[in-house]
Amino acid sequence: MKEDIKISDRKKELLFNAVESYIENASPITSEKVHKTLFNNLSSATLRNELNTLEQMGYLKQLHTSSGRVPTTKAYRFYVNQLLSNNNFDEQVINQIKDKFVVRSTFLSDVLTDIAKSINEITNFPTYIKIKGYKNLVVNGINVIPLITGQGLVLFQTSAGIINSTVNLNADVTEEICKDASKYLTTNLYGKTIEDIMLNIDYYNNLFKNQIKFYQELFVSVTNVIKKFAEEKTSRLIHNNATKLLDEPEYKDINRAKKFLSLIENEHEIKEIIENIDDNATNELVFTIGEENLNEKYSDYSIINANYNIGNGVVASVSVLGPERMDYAKIASALKYISDEIKNYNKE
Numbered sequence: 423m424k425e426d427i428k429i430s431d432r433k434k435e436l437l438f439n440a441v442e443s444y445i446e447n448a449s450p451i452t453s454e455k456v457h458k459t460l461f462n463n464l465s466s467a468t469l470r471n472e473l474n475t476l477e478q479m480g481y482l483k484q485l486h487t488s489s490g491r492v493p494t495t496k497a498y499r500f501y502v503n504q505l506l507s508n509n510n511f512d513e514q515v516i517n518q519i520k521d522k523f524v525v526r527s528t529f530l531s532d533v534l535t536d537i538a539k540s541i542n543e544i545t546n547f548p549t550y551i552k553i554k555g556y557k558n559l560v561v562n563g564i565n566v567i568p569l570i571t572g573q574g575l576v577l578f579q580t581s582a583g584i585i586n587s588t589v590n591l592n593a594d595v596t597e598e599i600c601k602d603a604s605k606y607l608t609t610n611l612y613g614k615t616i617e618d619i620m621l622n623i624d625y626y627n628n629l630f631k632n633q634i635k636f637y638q639e640l641f642v643s644v645t646n647v648i649k650k651f652a653e654e655k656t657s658r659l660i661h662n663n664a665t666k667l668l669d670e671p672e673y674k675d676i677n678r679a680k681k682f683l684s685l686i687e688n689e690h691e692i693k694e695i696i697e698n699i700d701d702n703a704t705n706e707l708v709f710t711i712g713e714e715n716l717n718e719k720y721s722d723y724s725i726i727n728a729n730y731n732i733g734n735g736v737v738a739s740v741s742v743l744g745p746e747r748m749d750y751a752k753i754a755s756a757l758k759y760i761s762d763e764i765k766n767y768n769k770e
Contacts, residue, residue: 428479429479432472433472433475433476434500434504436456436460436461436469436472436473436476437476437481437482437497437500437501438500438501438504439456439460439461440456440460440473440482440493440497441493441497441498441500441501442501442751443455443456443459443460444492444493444747445747445748445749445750446749448670448671448672448747449490450485450489450490450491450492451473451482451490451491451492451493452490452491453466453467453469453470453473454466455490456469456473457469473491476491476497477491480494480496481493481494481496481497481500482494482497493747494712495711495712495713495714495721495746498711498712498724498746498750499709499711499714501750502709502711502750502754505750505751505754506707506754511751511754511755511758511759512751512752512755513755515544515751515752515755515756515759516755516756516759518544519540519541519544519755519756519759519760520759522540522543522544523536523537523540523759523760523763527583528583528584529583529584529585529586530553530580530582530583530584530585530732531585531586532583533582533583533732533738534551534553534658534738535658535660537551537730537738537740537760537764538550538551538658538660538740539660539662540756540760541660541740541742541753541756541757541760542660542661542662543662544752544753544756545742545744545748545749545752545753545756546666546667547661547667547742547743547744547748547753548659548660548661548686548692548742548743548744549659549660549661549740549741549742549743550657550658550659550660550689550692550693550696550740550741550743551657551658551660551738551739551740551741552657552658552693552696552738552739553657553736553737553738553739554736554737554738554739555735555736555737556616556651556736557615557616557617557620558615558616558617558734558735558736559580559581559582559615559616559733559734559736560580560581560613560614560615560733560734561578561579561580561608561611561612561613561614561615561616561619562579562580562581562612563577563579563604563608563612564576564577564578564579564604564607564608564611564644565577565579565604565608566589566600566603566604566640567600568591568595568596568597568600569588572590572591572593573588573589573590573591574588574589574590574591574595574600574643575587575588576588576589576643576644576647578644578647578648580616580733581733581734581736582732582733582734582736583732583733585647585648585651587647587650587651589640589643589646589647592636592639595636599634599636602634603634603636603637603640606630606633606637607630607637607640607641607644610626610629610630611626615734616648619645619648620645620648623645626641627641627642657693659686659689659692661686667679667682667683667686670745670747671747672722672745672747673745678722682723682745685723685743686743692743695715695717695720695723695725695743696725696727696739696741696743698715698716698717706728706729706758706761707726707727707728707754707757707758708726708727708728708729709724709725709726709727709750710724710725710726710727711724711746712724712746722745722746723743723744723745723746724743724744724745724746724748724750725741725742725743726741726742726748726750726753726754726757727739727740727741727742728740728741728757728758728760728761730760730761730764731764732764738764740757740760742757
C-alpha cells in the first residue's frame with residue numbers, strides 16, 4: 423500500500439516499540455509516555471506529530487476523543503511482519519518451553535496432547551490441535567496383545583506414531599494366535615497408507631477371509647481402530663488455564679470476558695473459526711489478526727497457526743486463539759521452538 427512505502431525508519435521504530443509497549447501493559451499510547459519511556463531524545467511535539475501521522479496512515483486509532491491511541495489491526499500486522507522478517511524470537515520463552523515440551527511417547531494421541539498442553543501452559547490461551555492428511559499415514563506394523571480382561575490391545579504403528587485401542591477377543595484366542603495374526607497383518611499391510619487400506623478394504627477382507635477366521639476378524643477390528651481415530655482423535659482443544667484469561671486487561675470488562683469464555687467452551691465454534699483461516703501448510707506460522715478474520719463477530723481476536731510435519735505429509739496444525747492484543751513474539755517463539763523439536767523428532 424502507498425502508506426507502507428512512505429513510512430520512514432523513525433516511524434517504523436516508533437510504531438514497533440509503541441505496539442510492543444501496548445501489548446505489555448495495555449496502556450494507550452501518548453506522546454508524553456513515548457517520550458518518557460522510549461524516545462527521550464525527541465521532543466513531545468515531534469512525537470505528537472509522528473503519532474498523528476501514524477494515525478492518519480491507519481496504524482493507530484483513538485477510542486475516545488481525549489484518550490491516547492491504541493494499535494489497529496494494521497499496526498499489529500506491521501509488528502508481526504517485522505518479527506518474522508527479523509527472526510526476532512524470544513529467547514526467554516524458548517528457554518521456558520524447553521523445560522515443558524518433551525516428546526514423552528511414541529503414541530500419536532499423546533504427542534498431540536503434549537504439543538497442545540505445552541503451548542497452552544506457556545501462552546495461557548486456548549490451543550486447538552488437529553491432524554491433517556492422516557490418510558497419508560504409512561503402516562509400519564500391527565501388534566495385538568491379549569489382556570487379562572479378555573480384550574486385546576491393538577498397537578497400530580504408523581509413520582507418525584502409534585495409534586492404540588482395545589478390541590474384544592474370543593475366549594479361544596491365545597497369545598500365540600495373536601502373535602501369528604499380528605505378523606500376518608503386518609506382512610500384508612506393511613508400507614500401505616491408511617487411504618490405500620480404506621479404498622481397498624474389500625480386497626483385504628477377502629484376502630484375510632481365506633486364512634484363519636481370526637485374521638479377518640482382527641482386520642475388521644484394525645480398520646475400526648483407524649475409523650475411530652479418524653472420527654474422534656484428529657482434533658482436540660486444550661484450555662487448562664481458562665481462569666488466567668481473566669487477568670488480561672481486555673477481560674476486566676465482564677461482557678467481553680463472558681463472550682470469550684463462552685467461545686472457548688465451544689469447540690465446534692473454534693473449529694469453524696480456524697477452518698476459515700487462509701492456511702497454507704507450507705507456511706510454518708500463519709497469523710490472522712483482528713479484522714483480518716472473515717467473520718466480523720471475531721474481529722476482537724487473533725489466531726496464530728503453526729503447521730508441523732510429523733511424517734509422510736501428515737501435518738499437526740496448532741492454533742492459539744487470544745485477544746488482538748496478544749503477545750505475538752512470545753507465542754510465535756513457543757510455536758517455532760516446538761516446530762524445530764518436531765523436525766528433530768522425525769529424524770530420529
